[in-house]
Amino acid sequence: MKWTRIEIPTGSRTQFLDITRSVEAELMKTRIKNGTCSVYMPHTTAGLTINENADPDVARDILTGLARLVPATGDYRHAEGNSDAHIKASLVGFSVMVPVIDGRLALGTWQAIYFCEFDGPRRRSVLVGIDGE
Ligand code: ZN
Numbered sequence: 001m002k003w004t005r006i007e008i009p010t011g012s013r014t015q016f017l018d019i020t021r022s023v024e025a026e027l028m029k030t031r032i033k034n035g036t037c038s039v040y041m042p043h044t045t046a047g048l049t050i051n052e053n054a055d056p057d058v059a060r061d062i063l064t065g066l067a068r069l070v071p072a073t074g075d076y077r078h079a080e081g082n083s084d085a086h087i088k089a090s091l092v093g094f095s096v097m098v099p100v101i102d103g104r105l106a107l108g109t110w111q112a113i114y115f116c117e118f119d120g121p122r123r124r125s126v127l128v129g130i131d132g133e
Helices: 020-028 056-069 083-092
Strands: 002-009 015-018 035-040 046-052 095-101 111-117 123-132
Touching (some): 002 020, 020 111, 046 083, 046 095, 056 083, 111 123
Antiparallel strands (some): 002 123, 035 095, 035 123, 046 111
């Protein structure tokens, strides 16, 4: 499987960025019709998730909910001062997999792939790997 890198500059400390079109663009560069599309994120203070793209308030509410679960300050020892971002990243996870069917990402009608920034703004990237036939 060949992996390609997509650069993702983020613009604020916490942010959900819909990267579905960028991932789909990598799929379109292949001739793969049926298989799997994996997206992996090589960072420790950001995450990847799939959730609703119809109402932008959903992404906002997830960020607000995570902030309530994991306060910015607390009984943390990590000297860099961004322990909340590390914890949120581990809660959300570092990769997603989407089935490829008939040459398209088989996402649900209301689903999008989100890059979840928890300690930006930074220059980020994700790796996209597409396997199949
Ligand atoms: Zn840190």
